[in-house]
Amino acid sequence: MLSLIVLTPGYQLFQATNNTAALSDVPGNRRGTVSGLLGLSRNIGLIAGASAMGAVFSIAVGTEDFTRATTSAIATGMCLTFLLSCAMMVVAILVAFGWPNTHGKPSPVMKQHPEG
Numbered sequence: 181m182l183s184l185i186v187l188t189p190g191y192q193l194f195q196a197t198n199n200t201a202a203l204s205d206v207p208g209n210r211r212g213t214v215s216g217l218l219g220l221s222r223n224i225g226l227i228a229g230a231s232a233m234g235a236v237f238s239i240a241v242g243t244e245d246f247t248r249a250t251t252s253a254i255a256t257g258m259c260l261t262f263l264l265s266c267a268m269m270v271v272a273i274l275v276a277f278g279w280p281n282t283h284g285k286p287s288p289v290m291k292q293h294p295e296g
Contacts, residue, residue, distance in 0.1 A: 199218060241256070
């Protein structure tokens with residue numbers, strides 16, 4: 181329960197800010213469509229991610245019947261699942277911030293604003 185209390189406001193703040201940024205360049209008559217596509221892509225990502233990580237966990241445990249798995253097998257499954265998740269986050273951060281940037285252009289995430 182504590183995790184829900186801590187994580188929910190953070191997720192809500194991220195989602196509101198992310199949606200605002202994504203919709204900022206969309207014409208007013210298209211915002212409903214784009215907003216719906218944002219929600220759809222978020223839900224597809226959640227479903228695909230949960231399924232993929234569940235499969236990784238199941239493969240790492242080595243059995244389909246988790247009630248018969250040893251505690252070390254469960255721990256190995258959890259470890260591999262979270263290591264893969266962390267590796268994917270590192271790749272996402274590198275891609276988002278444009279490293280390595282071989283084209284000499286700034287990343288779209290890091291928009292250049294005139295100082296003034």
